[in-house]
Amino acid sequence: MDIKDVCVIGAGVMGSGIVQLLATYGYNVTLVDENEKIVNDAKNAIEKNLERFFVAKNKISKEEAENYLNRIHLFVNKEEAVKDVQLVIEAVFEDMNLKKKLFAKLDSICDKEVILASNTSSLSITEIASESIHQDRIVGIHFFNPATVMKLIELIKGKNTSEKTLKIAKDFSEGLKKTVVIVNDSPGFVTSRLIYVMCNEAINMKLEGIASAEDIDAACKLAFNFPMGPLELSDLVGLDIYDKIGDYLANEFGEKYKPSSLLKEMVKDDLLGRKTKKGFYNY
Ligand SMILES: NC(=O)c1ccc[n+]([C@@H]2O[C@H](COP(=O)([O-])OP(=O)(O)OC[C@H]3O[C@@H](n4cnc5c(N)ncnc54)[C@H](O)[C@@H]3O)[C@@H](O)[C@H]2O)c1
Known part of the structure; x- marks a missing residue:
């Protein structure tokens, strides 16, 4: 599967870091948060980060930073944000009920080929997926903070995650130059x-x-x-x-x-x- 467009849900600490990382790797990213101010602040923070840690240190040019920023599109409406993406990464609060409901909604509004990933740091992927119909395409992609710097991704295989989904998530994660470990679903993972x-x-x-x-x-x-x-x-x-x-x-x-x-x-x-x-x- 060719992933080019990714939606990140939740523009807090992790969501904004993941978006910055993805934009620098050439992905078109839609960032969605239920709070409009948070989503705007996240993009401003990414702009400042790029300036401070990359442009000012001559690691990238001003034009490159602008290209990265132009790939980031902000939304408060999830239906609009997930249109035309091949992968969704959820990074909302660490709350089982919230995540369960969100994945059931994503399952119903996304095209059936879309991979649905949670960045949860502890919650069971199997349970997060439990109210969804297509549970085979739900997987844990656990980034670490700051997502732009940390080299590890813990991939969580839920009880019903398919091998195909796991392979797509693994290829995607390795494409971000991360080392991947695969963990069977268990509270808190490793x-x-x-x-x-x-x-x-x-x-x-x-x-x-x-x-x-x-x-x-x-x-x-x-x-x-x-x-x-x-x-x-x-x-x-x-x-x-x-x-x-x-x-x-x-x-x-x-x-x-x-x-x-x-x-x-x-x-x-x-x-x-x-x-x-x-x-x-x-x-
Ligand atoms: N903070 C870390 O170091 C870290 C590391 C790895 C994984 N995680 C995991 O990542 C997830 C997010 O953590 P964080 O630290 O970024 O949290 P955070 O509180 O900084 O951000 C969460 C964001 O989700 C938004 N949100 C909540 N409900 C929403 C909804 N229904 N729709 C859209 N947006 C919604 C909030 O407005 C907020 O901006 C959690 O599951 C956490 O366990 C966190």
Whole structure:
């Protein structure tokens, strides 16, 4: 299958990063969000990123940056955004009911050949697909943050994902110069299950006053050669995302995955990390 046109749903942290990545790889991208301001802000942020990290560093010309931007089209209406695309990548909130309903809708409005992918970081692809008729074309394409930089894509094979869909998703991901790992559907997959446990434990250490945020992060970076400490990483990912992942894993696997009470409190106070400019650190 020749993928040239892609729709990305959700213009938050991940959606905007994925769109920037795809535009630089020559794809025509439609970006859709239910909030018009968010979708406009996302394109402005992509423009600034291209200027700051590519044009200003002489990696690409001004004309190339303009070409990339011209490939990005903004929508609030999903029916219009998915018209004529061969692949849809969903990056809305980490919420099972929201995603289930969205995929059922996509299944009904998209041409039957269109591949429907979720960028969920933890939720079951099989369950996300459960209200759709053509479940064989639904797959997880899990990008990492920032999508333009991180080299891994975790491909999630749902119970009903077809081999054909998996192969198209794999070829597409490798075409973005990413290394692909294939994971059978399981809560948190490989990466989120592991990283959540570490970050949640670091948040509990902060709560217990074992060390400052700076020292917990410095200890992990220097002891384990991590590029980023667990609290810095939590701020980057978004505390709301870890809270949702934790609730989901605790529900599926048991109490030991329960989110720290400090994580819950910070989410309640809108201290989500970089996206709200305050988390364990100020931005
Ligand atoms: N943040 C990360 O580091 C990270 C990494 C990998 C995967 N993910 C996954 O990517 C997804 C998005 O995460 P994010 O951090 O970008 O979230 P975010 O909160 O930054 O963005 C979500 C966006 O979805 C939009 N949205 C919500 N419901 C919608 C709907 N029905 N239709 C259209 N738009 C809708 C919101 O307006 C918002 O702009 C989640 O499933 C998350 O688990 C996140």
